[in-house]
Amino acid sequence: MKQSLKTFSLLAGLAVPFSAFALEPSEKLSDPALEARARNISGELRCLVCQNQSIDDSDAPLAKDLRTLVREQIKVGATDEQVRNFVVSRYGDFVLLRPPFKPETLLLWLAPLLVLIGGGSAIWSAARKRRWAVATPKALSEAERLRLKELGVENADASGGAPTSAQHSSNHQASPDMSNSHDFYPGFASHWIDTQAGKIFARSHGAGAPVLLLHGFGETNIAWRKIASRLAERFFVVVMDLRGYGWSSVPDSENGKSYAKRLMAEDAVTVMEELGHVQFALVGHDRGARVGMRLALDHPGRLTRLALLDIAPLEEGVGDSNLQRVGRAKFMSFEAPRPENLIAMDPGGFLIDALQNGTRDKTLDPFGDTALEAYCAAFADPLRIHAFCEDFRAGEGVDKEQLLADKAAGKKIIVPTQLLWSAAHFPQQPSLLESWREWASDLRGEAIDSGHYLAEEAPEAVLKALEGFL
Known part of the structure; x- marks a missing residue:
């Protein structure tokens, strides 16, 4: 049982990337209250390059652009909901780490499980020393x-x-x-x-x-x-x-x-x-x-x-x-x-x-x-x-x-x-x-x-x- 838990923990780790806040000091808003709002919103937005990281955790250029976009919207007086809606209107529900639950976003909700399964598949494949199994084409009737x-x-x-x-x-x-x-x-x-x-x-x-x-x-x-x-x-x-x-x-x-x-x-x-x-x-x-x-x-x-x-x-x-x-x-x-x-x-x-x-x-x-x-x-x-x-x-x-x-x-x-x-x-x-x-x-x-x-x-x-x- 302990071994099973260790294995599960290892696979679960594959679904969670190592995080380090990528926010640069120059990006921060001077008003602590506004900056806190920006950090809260950024923590809910997905990096479209890294996929499973928030834009706060990602050092990808696109993530930085999104952080800047969030702060620009806050500075002009947008509410938190308005900022989120503005970002979603440009990038779709996929940009939300917790997208609304509806048929077209079902795959996004299942993504962590899919990554977990995919990680297990990758480990199994490596253990078998093969990356791709080639299926033999079946004969035509x-x-x-x-x-x-x-x-x-x-x-x-x-x-x-x-x-x-x-x-x-x-x-x-x-x-x-x-x-x-x-x-x-x-x-x-x-x-x-x-x-x-x-x-x-x-x-x-x-x-x-x-x-x-x-x-x-x-x-x-x-x-x-x-x-x-x-x-x-x-x-x-x-x-x-x-x-x-x-x-x-x-x-x-x-x-x-x-x-x-x-x-x-x-x-x-x-x-x-x-x-x-x-x-x-x-x-x-x-x-x-x-x-x-x-x-x-x-x-x-x-x-x-x-x-x-x-x-x-x-x-x-x-x-x-x-x-x-x-x-x-x-x-x-x-x-x-x-x-x-x-x-x-x-x-x-x-x-x-x-x-x-x-x-x-x-x-x-x-x-x-x-x-x-x-x-x-x-x-x-x-x-x-x-x-x-x-x-x-x-x-x-x-x-x-x-x-x-x-x-x-x-x-x-x-x-x-x-x-x-x-x-x-x-x-x-x-x-x-x-x-x-x-x-x-x-x-x-x-x-x-x-x-x-x-x-x-x-x-x-x-x-x-x-x-x-x-």
Whole structure:
């Protein structure tokens, strides 16, 4: 029993970080009563970088900014409740260490328990001298293989077309349940194309100039289902799952190395070459836009046009209007397996929260049940959860390093570029457009009345803008 208590105490310690007040003397208010109020409020606010520390305990720059914000509000006469409400209005309920108990904050209330469980999992994993257990893809049933043939996928093997261990020992693909798959692209051909990442899944249709559509985080190629068929009336359209997403292979990775946007851009080049196109236009949303930006910088002769949807050149440029998105990106970039373990406790809930809060009206209506089911199915695989986190680790690491090096060298995107952004998330549109002018020589753009998921929330407006540009 004593040993059990010692073990529990050790695990509990993992959920409580070592604390040391980070408040600097210069930050304190001269009035002791006002300073006491500020300390009381600060002790209730979460550091969005350190996650489990209050802003008083954290020396992160963002925590210092929040402490300053609290004191500025107190100095202008705001009550404690008004200060808290002001901070929550900018950062969401997540900024409260004790958020209001409601369905959308349930995960926050369970976070200490999840960290405890995650810590136990980490200790167990270390004891077993392994960080990731690779699941063996299950074989497809006869019904699933028939469904693949209906979708036009050639050479589907018993593992669902995924690379076998003999073919690509460092790449994996969990077999989706294709027997009940909805065909979002009637008439589109399906392809699994060999790349350095393993097999990349894509679909194609149409005639005319080639256009590649790349999705964002939480989504798959079906993010373009509302506009792809319409574009295919004028263009040869390719929708593709990024490596680690949807039905594409999942390369092994640590510290984001296999999910560098430079490598993902090379996947796109390989796919388009395999489909017969050396040059093409590219439309990218969110993570797909980051791939498009990297491709334009690395392979300027490959692109004829580049459209970037709802993205800033660097992640921190997203702005105050969508701080939950910034916080989620920071969280997912933390060292493995911390975010993986927490997300795996409720992957569907994590994804649904991200999708719903990213829309203008905070609703899931733009996605529809069939698309949500497909997104959640892709998000449920532990290997893919790790891949998603590796994507963001790359964004905070190697991707940012390469972009800053390009900026220092004066490198720019020379292909004609269109920027479309959410009017809800980027209300100060001139600043976003100006930030992109530092990167693109030939730039135009417009706001779309939408949240983050432009092609799903406002497909007609996006289609009109793209057709006028492409």
